[in-house]
Amino acid sequence: MILVLGEHSEGKIKKTTFELVSKATELGQALNTEVSVALIGKGIEGAEGLGTYGAQKVYHIPTLEKYNPEGMTKILHTLVSELKPSIVLGTASPMGKDLFPRLALRTGAGLTTDCTGLKVDNGKLVATRPIFAGKAFIDVTYETEIQMATTRPNSFMLKTLSPDQKAQVIEKSIEPGEMRTNLVEIVKGKSDRPDLTEASIIVSGGRAMQNSENFKILWELADTIGATVGASRAAVDSGYAPHDMQVGQTGKTVNPNLYVACGISGAIQHLAGMRTSKVIVAINKDPEAPIFKRATYGITGDLFQIVPLLTQEFKKVLAE
Numbered sequence: 334m335i336l337v338l339g340e341h342s343e344g345k346i347k348k349t350t351f352e353l354v355s356k357a358t359e360l361g362q363a364l365n366t367e368v369s370v371a372l373i374g375k376g377i378e379g380a381e382g383l384g385t386y387g388a389q390k391v392y393h394i395p396t397l398e399k400y401n402p403e404g405m406t407k408i409l410h411t412l413v414s415e416l417k418p419s420i421v422l423g424t425a426s427p428m429g430k431d432l433f434p435r436l437a438l439r440t441g442a443g444l445t446t447d448c449t450g451l452k453v454d455n456g457k458l459v460a461t462r463p464i465f466a467g468k469a470f471i472d473v474t475y476e477t478e479i480q481m482a483t484t485r486p487n488s489f490m491l492k493t494l495s496p497d498q499k500a501q502v503i504e505k506s507i508e509p510g511e512m513r514t515n516l517v518e519i520v521k522g523k524s525d526r527p528d529l530t531e532a533s534i535i536v537s538g539g540r541a542m543q544n545s546e547n548f549k550i551l552w553e554l555a556d557t558i559g560a561t562v563g564a565s566r567a568a569v570d571s572g573y574a575p576h577d578m579q580v581g582q583t584g585k586t587v588n589p590n591l592y593v594a595c596g597i598s599g600a601i602q603h604l605a606g607m608r609t610s611k612v613i614v615a616i617n618k619d620p621e622a623p624i625f626k627r628a629t630y631g632i633t634g635d636l637f638q639i640v641p642l643l644t645q646e647f648k649k650v651l652a653e
């Protein structure tokens with residue numbers, strides 16, 4: 334069995350969980366084994382819906398209301414000991430990064446963190462992860478009985494197995510035991526726009542933006558087409574944009590339907606964060622810029638002319 338640790342926020346199952354279940358289903362088909370999901374917490378909506386992506390069973394454990402690493406580890410350890418999955422997967426989110434090393438230690442599992450790819454070879458899991466600051470990738474195989482991996486958000490496509498399929502939800506009561514720490518409060522970011530990792534359209538600016546003021550033209554385009562704005566590391570390091578807008582290997586991994594790269598050269602570390610975007614539009618004045626090799630559509634020219642023109646044209650089209 335493959336067990337996926339599901340994540341939720343304010344009762345809603347996160348997109349990253351659907352992505353991971355989609356991938357786990359693909360692995361499960363190759364291994365001829367079923368996919369189950371563990372959901373820990375109260376008031377979680379739509380657990381059955383995980384069946385759409387291929388999960389057969391959802392183990393819902395409502396005994397821990399707020400995130401607590403000790404309590405979560407205890408609950409998951411008990412569940413893993415009982416279900417004996419051969420593969421346990423989670424997201425390389427703050428929670429996954431905190432929890433999986435603890436769980437691996439308790440269960441004696443091999444763990445590969447922050448993976449960008451998962452496949453099956455010879456009946457075993459093969460996890461792909463970046464090394465040397467993203468300059469190369471390695472395939473990790475396991476010698477342990479339980480194979481664990483955390484994966485970067487937005488690394489896998491959502492795949493609907495069957496829209497009407499429902500997962501069997503099994504309520505389980507596992508006590509979290511004594512906990513030495515307590516989650517007091519989660520402080521949310523101020524922005525009312527979708528987070529980059531959740532956005533379906535992103536307009537990103539690079540070093541070519543020259544200053545933070547010029548990002549205004551990107552925000553204008555973004556507001557017109559319902560997008561959010563990202564940045565390259567060069568733009569962030571130069572102080573044109575805050576770090577939470579950085580896309581790339583040391584920034585956020587995004588997976589939008591449309592990614593508009595404005596004045597971004599297309600360095601490997603930037604591509605690492607946006608290469609799974611479904612459609613990439615690059616605007617760059619250098620026709621040799623590496624981003625054009627990755628782009629679905631390329632516009633060669635000065636972004637300070639092209640971006641406002643695009644905004645104007647989109648406004649016209651959308652008003653019709």
Ligand SMILES: Cc1cc2nc3c(=O)[nH]c(=O)nc-3n(C[C@H](O)[C@H](O)[C@H](O)COP(=O)(O)OP(=O)(O)OC[C@H]3O[C@@H](n4cnc5c(N)ncnc54)[C@H](O)[C@@H]3O)c2cc1C
Nearest residue numbers: 539540541565566567581582583584596598602603618636
């Ligand atoms: C360990 C490590 C981690 C890294 N992590 C990241 C990361 O997470 N994200 C990231 O982005 N980078 C990352 N980098 C940096 C990365 O290597 C590049 O330096 C960076 O992506 C370059 O940013 P850029 O494309 O904005 O700037 P540049 O490479 O300077 O490119 C600017 C581009 O703008 C074009 N241009 C200039 N003026 C205009 C104009 N008026 N109109 C149109 N085009 C114009 C130029 O032709 C050029 O192609 C990392 C590097 C290292 C070593």
